[in-house]
Amino acid sequence: MNQAEVMEAINNDDRTAQELLLDVMPTAVTRFNRVTASLNSLLIDIRKHFPDACYYSASDTLCLMLGDSHSDDEQPQCELVVIATNKPMIGGGDW
Template identity: 40%
Template sequence: MSEIDPNLSKRFQRALNGLDKLINEIREHYPDACYYVNDDQVNLMLGRSHTNIYRGDSLKGIPNRHLVADCSSKLIGKIGGGGW
């Protein structure tokens, strides 16, 4: 990336710092607030994205969609989530 523009990494880190600052401000009122990415959509959650419950011997995550405070599709095709 630095060959293209040496400032790209700094700009990326600045954008992340902005998100970090925002979530810290929100957490003053909603301590469990977080960002959650689902289907390339970034969601601002006021609590955990899922509530884990046991059904028999298996653990199931129930979505907490009612805790979505805001969302954006601006990064569709540009962001993803999940494990490696």
């Protein structure tokens, strides 16, 4: 299903996005929770040595950083990026 088909099913069939996904991939939520728990566990371990470490999403990438993405005067701190990946593709933004 593309996005338009998903929206149609949600709006016309009184279905949720989660229900639609679980219909075709019953383990998707469990897998997602396992992956995010693993990311969280890694960050907890890293913060034992670098307490300001964090994940940051920028331009469809996921970055592991040893500090904030931007300084107090809003300047990018790209030198704090340890590694960046485009897998998974993560969109940025806010609701």
